[in-house]
Amino acid sequence: MNKIMTIARKELNTFLDSLSGYIILVLFLGITGFFTWLSANNIIFIGQADLLPFFSVTFWTLFFFVPALTMRSFAEESHTGTMEILLTHPVSFTDVVLGKFMGDFLLILIALAFTLVYYITVALIGTIDHGATVSGYLGLIFISMAYVSIGIYASSLTRNQIIAFLIAIGIGIFFQFIFGILASVSSGALSGIFDFLSFNYHYQNFARGVIELKSVLYLLTITTLALSLSVLNLYSRRYK
Amino acid sequence: MNITVKNLTRYYGPVLAVDNISFEVRHGEILGFLGPNGAGKTTTMKVITSYLAPNKGQILVGDIDVEESPDIARRHIGYLPENNPLYQDMFVVDFLRYMAQLADVPAEKISKRINEMIDVCGLQEVKHKRIAHLSKGYQQRVGLAQALIHDPEILILDEPTTGLDPRQIIEIRELIKQIGKEKTVLLSSHILAEVEATCDRVVIINKGKIIADGTSSDLRSQLFQGQHYRIQIANKKLDEVETRIKHLPNMINYKVIDPGQNILSLQGKTDTDFARDIFNFAVQEGWVLTLLSPEQTKLEDIFIQLTSEN
Structure with missing residues (x-):
């Protein structure tokens, strides 16, 4: 546990210590802020004090934003060779992967924490559904966990950060909309399965204020799976 | 603590990089691992530090089998990889702290160890600088400090003087010699003068095989009467x-x-x-x-x- 936090702290500091970390943060807040407050379908336009526009925009923003954060985690270490000093210390591969995961996930929590300003503002304008907001944020947190772990897995596959980014997007695109499209063009049980696989299906529930156990379990399963594959990847690297 | 390499074989895909080699490095000894580029030096070192798994053979660090208990073995090993990879955007002190934490240095001793390493490796002037802003010589010292921070009994140095200027090379060699008195050091190089100047014993490796093992004067008298x-x-x-x-x-x-x-x-x-x-x-x-x-x-x-x- 100690080692995980040591690595997580180092990861987080690397972001907070570099310009790129702030650029990504500002972009994230800029995009979500713009669509929440200024674009055609903004909060004021729909005339209701709720955060649905924010939640739908952030869902999409995370899809791009998370891979941009996670792409460096392992790819950069492989590229510069620091992987060798990291992995020849007494740390387990699981600790390393979880440490990287925690570091990136904490940064996203920080980014999401900034958006609480939107919530407070809307709450001041009118009566807001506090329950739906809490569950919406929970949805974002679970979706972020899934995307961070997918991004970390992608980053463990290559030493090129751009390729890591593209792989993460390539995997994410299935959960983000391909499964959704497949659900709409298929029928019966198959449609149900595709629907269940799509993140959007689960996220819509969260955004509406419904927290379903199956959604939580599904997103946690994806997270665990991607993190386990990353650990496995570190193991197999020793035999290459 | 000795390093024992027994019948080590390692392939990269179909390419045989290390071919059934065995040797030992004893406590208090600096062993020079010499060979042309691509001879298998780095691969052997990566297996000793458990970064790579061997295809065959066994590595013992003292009595510890590196494959069986890598976590315990790693605590006794300090490693300076080839080309000295460092987290370029970290500050020297932060980097050493991170390395100490990863190496299981007890929390209360970390600051003391960092200060000792800064003294031993001559990093006083640059300790609050970013690693990226240091000269190559200083970066090499940071690399050595990193390898030594947990006071390991075994030191694995992969071409520790590559890219340094002559004065820096002499300084680093002196440092290694001084440190090597109480430790077990395996140092690789393709520069002969370096091995002669620093090492007590030489193992020459070529195409994955050991072709000579002895002190430099042994080798000299054997082959050049x-x-x-x-x-x-x-x-x-x-x-x-x-x-x-x-x-x-x-x-x-x-x-x-x-x-x-x-x-x-x-x-x-x-x-x-x-x-x-x-x-x-x-x-x-x-x-x-x-x-x-x-x-x-x-x-x-x-x-x-x-x-x-x-």
Whole structure:
């Protein structure tokens, strides 16, 4: 546990210590802020004090934003060779992967924490559904966990950060909309399965204020799976 | 704590990088691991530090099997990888703290160890700088500090002086020698002078196989018997010199080094007064001897001879 936090702290500091970390943060807040407050379908336009526009925009923003954060985690270490000093210390591969995961996930929590300003503002304008907001944020947190772990897995596959980014997007695109499209063009049980696989299906529930156990379990399963594959990847690297 | 490498074999895909090698590094010894680029030095070191798994064979660090208990073994090993990879955007002190934490240095001792390493490795002036802003020499010291931060009994240094200027090379060598007195050090290099200057014993590896193992003077006396002198004759043609030189007493063999300059290398019998023989012979022949000097750096020749034979 100690080692995980040591690595997580180092990861987080690397972001907070570099310009790129702030650029990504500002972009994230800029995009979500713009669509929440200024674009055609903004909060004021729909005339209701709720955060649905924010939640739908952030869902999409995370899809791009998370891979941009996670792409460096392992790819950069492989590229510069620091992987060798990291992995020849007494740390387990699981600790390393979880440490990287925690570091990136904490940064996203920080980014999401900034958006609480939107919530407070809307709450001041009118009566807001506090329950739906809490569950919406929970949805974002679970979706972020899934995307961070997918991004970390992608980053463990290559030493090129751009390729890591593209792989993460390539995997994410299935959960983000391909499964959704497949659900709409298929029928019966198959449609149900595709629907269940799509993140959007689960996220819509969260955004509406419904927290379903199956959604939580599904997103946690994806997270665990991607993190386990990353650990496995570190193991197999020793035999290459 | 000794390092024992037993029958180590490692492939990269179909390519055999290390072919069934065995050797031992003893406590208090600096072992030079010498070989041309691509001989398998780095691969062997990566297996010893458990970064790579062996295909066959066993690595023991003291009594600890590196494959069976890598976490315990790693606590005893300090490693400076090839090209000295560092987190370039970290500050020196933060980096050393991170490394100490990963290496299981107890929290209350970390600050003390960092200060000691800053002293030992001469990092006082740069400790609050970003690693990216340091000169290569300082970066190398940070790399060494990182490898030493947990006071390991074993030190694995993969080409520790690559890319340094001559003064820095001497400094780093001195540092390694000083540290090496109480530790077990395995140091790789493709530079012979370095190994001769720093190491107590040499293992020469080529194409994944060990081709020589011993002290540098052992290797020298094994492979280069006799005494070697370099001479230059100013007033004669080379062919004249060559026809007469065969009559030089106590000479085993000779080699023309520079035909234009009339420079030759002479190999004489051991335990004879060979230099005096050369001088007297030159006087007798009426040769003007403008150079007569013993040849010392023979390890280079051993190296070239050994690595080109296979």
